[in-house]
Amino acid sequence: MKPMKRIVVLTGAGMSAESGLKTFREAGGLWEEHDVMEIASPIGWRNNRNLVLEFYNQRRAQLLTVEPNLGHSALKQLEDYFDVQLITQNVDDLHERAGSSNILHLHGELFKVRSTGNSNLIYQWKKELIEGDLCEEGHQLRPHIVWFGEDVPLIPKAIDILSTADILMIIGTSMQVYPASTLIHYVKNNTPIYFIDPHPTISENSFNNLKIIAEPATIGVPRVVNELITSIS
Secondary structure (H helix, E strand, C coil): CCCCCEEEEEECHHHHHCCCCCCCCCCCCEECCEEHHHHCCHHHHHHCHHHHHHHHHHHHHHHCCCCCCHHHHHHHHHCCCCEEEEEECCCCCHHHHHCCCCEEECCEEEEEEEECCCCCCEEECCCCCCCCCECCCCCEEEEEECCCCCCCCCHHHHHHHHCCCCEEEEECCCCCCCCHHHHHHHCCCCCCEEEECCCCCCCCCCCCCEEEECCCHHHHHHHHHHHHHHHCC
16 A cells, blocks of 8 residues: 655635634734734733733634634545645644644644743643743743744744645745745645635746645635545545
8 A cells, every 4th residue: 555645734824714713914913903013022022911911812712712614624634535734824723623633833822821931831721811820930921822023943843844745735824924934945846736825925837836726715725625635536
């Protein structure tokens, strides 16, 4: 029996937006009249910790009200036929709730917090996070999120995964934000690439073997998944 082909899937905000989660881009980079640097950066954390905590408390509460969409479910179905590795820029848990197995969260996870004094102390967290919530070493807890201006520590691991891809799917991301925007360059030459987004930011002649599906995730992902499954049947 031949080993299963590896499909690497890179997902962005457009994937979660179809489940009802708002994105910074939709809000013009603002949240209740606050610039993103006030609520999602180390400077914002230093200047107004309570504002940052409240922002993530509200995002966490909103996440509890939404469900995975048809795109998430289709990616789970793909695991019955391929070795699937997800790399997501999203901080929600919708891929997990849909049943996907192998997920790398590039930008952190909304339902986790970590110590400000020891970054190795990471905890599951679904309730409100307030000033005074401390780790076991006595340090304030913060959202386990990569903020603007911070390094993305999992980029090297993502690059390693991309280099093993037999097929790449890119869903709901502009591929314009560094460093995630560089990941497409690490697949092997002539690797089939499916770019699924209603407003694609690249053209089909940008890469060899690139196919653009100008549809939202709930339409484009099931279509591509069906095509891939049919191709091996």
